[in-house]
Amino acid sequence: MIKFCTRIFSLITLGISVLFFVISSAFAGSPTKVGFVYLTTPGDHGWTYAHELGKQMVEKRFGKDVKVSVVENVPEGPDATRVIRELAKQGNEIIFTTSFGYMEPTLKVAKEFPNIKFEHITGYKRSKNVATGNIRFYEGRYIQGVVAGLMTKTNKIGYIGAYPIAEVIMGINAFAQGLKSVNKDASISVIWANTWYDPVKEADAAKVHIAEGADVLAQHTDSPAMLQIAEKNGAMGFGQSTDMSAFAPKAQLFASINNWGPYYIKKIEELRNGKWNTGDGPNHWPGNVWGGIKSDMLVISKFQNMPANVAQKAQEALDGIKSGKINIFAGPLIDNTGKEIIPAGKALDDGALWGMNYYLQGVNGKVPG
């Protein structure tokens, strides 16, 4: 009897080990599983659409070597924790969480799955298996400033801000630096929409700017509403996140396009080669991958609706940033109350950018809060 039992037992063990062998060999050639978490449905413009385009680049580049799972419309709270955990349980090896509010949920789940890699977009907290990625959006805004300074006739620039956080403020200041480089008389007024996406509020803010005499508008919000208002009222503006010329063919001067594809591809490649890491950037500002125009993560669309000499100046600014010849936040920097931020010969480092809570010269008013 005992003999019989041992025989059965050994048979079962054999069976299980064979099964395991089959399963593991089946997995050896299997595609890398990649998960994405989106804040909204992608639609055809704006933040999440830019991520969707990045995801499509991943699929195109790797073909059958990756299997992508996407969850869209995930609110930034407990649902995010659940969805990220579920993606991890389903065997995704790298998971991109594409909105700031996923920071804590991502860290929470990452702790439970130490072997899975997480990439959190725009956050500032990292861990062993959580890296962060961000784009130097402000570089595009410098070029916007240059173009705005040359195009404006009223010398009034209307800027629509989302929330008064460092990322948005550094964008305004970069814009001011670009503006100042070509036009010392123009100034920027900021209206805070207190939203990332609300076409009605954005349109209202644009109308106010135009009523107050602004003829070039810029935005750090996500909808094409501002450009549509500009188009109707003969003003000009810049597209955000994705090319918005279809919404405002006569008003869009150019768009700063978020190009997440190269970053996604690089990180997935690193994972496949066993070289994925969280980098060694300081732990106190967003993005140990913080790429801009140079690394192709920020793309400037075609210069349009402007005279050739303006386009040429814009191109020079673009080339200057790309080659490193232009350092946007090089001293002397003076804030709009006259206080010196940094003297000539020095420049703000990345950490200082993430501490910005002041406007530079050329911006009206003061930072709320």
Place this chain on the structure above:
Amino acid sequence: MITFIPRDKVSKNWIIIAPILSIVFTIFFGLLIFTFLGYNPLETLYQIFVSPFSRIDRISDILVKACPLIIIGTGLMLCFKSNVWNIGAEGQFIMGALLAGFIALSFPNIETKFFLLITILAGFVGGALWAFIPAILKTKLNVNEILVSLMLVYVAMLFIDFIVRGPLRDPMSFGFPLSKPYPEGALINKIPFPGIGFLGQLHYGILFVFLLVPFSWIFVNKTLSGFKINVLGSAPQAAKFAGFKQNSITITVLLLSGGLAGVAGVIEVSANIGQLQPEVSFGYGFTAIIVAFLGRLSPIGILFAGIIIATVKLGADNAQMTMGIPKVVTGLFEGILLFFLLTGETLQKYKIKWSEGKK
């Protein structure tokens, strides 16, 4: 013109047949839509209805998701039973979470879990106070409580937004709108299971639901207050003759439902988020209205309705993860499901009469 005429007698058979028919219709239209859009219809239905039960930790996810819905829904049940239309549970949820959060953040070093009793009480008070505004306006000035409670939702949303961007913002958050993390004493822990560890996000807050459901059942069915609420809703005239004070009942149910919504807010934030942020609710207060009606305004029904709604939401996520079905499609299906369930429910109680409308 369509008019609904109450049936004299609700057929016992239809109480069973109606929900089954509703589900059959839902599945039929679901199959139609999914096939038409090119998704495997059976697999889709499996993902939406069955996959959320396919693993024990997924079942725990359902409970976590259903928890606030059931708590808020139970409170709303009291209102709706007595014909008081509290549409503002979302705002009461937020204000409860906010007041509790304020107290939690005022004691940054507290570790004892007894502190939770205080924060939960604060949540109840916060939610109840927010509901007290429509209550007092309704009883003193006869202002419509639907409008007041609804509009106070937006006030609450903007208020918490202001608080986490201003007074309670963590100075270390780089300007991002987040409060400091709650102290240990204000956090609701996850439940550890021997040998398994944690099941998803399953936390001790669930226990509150298991207390609340029997308690509210007893309250509604076995106490005088519960009786008053029932009578006031179904026969206001009778309530008047019986000498029940309508105003005091109105105030009571609004305070209770606001308080429960506030408690749901505390549990949600303390268990799942751990700090204040601009958005803490994600529409629970509105979804709970559907839960209350889907549960036929009974505590047990609401328990199941909360679980059904949570299941479908989770199933929609699963369907997207495994099959790539966009949320808009599963959202449509969700709508169809609710439509048929509520239609079935209504037709049980009412006959439809078509008549020439007067212009």
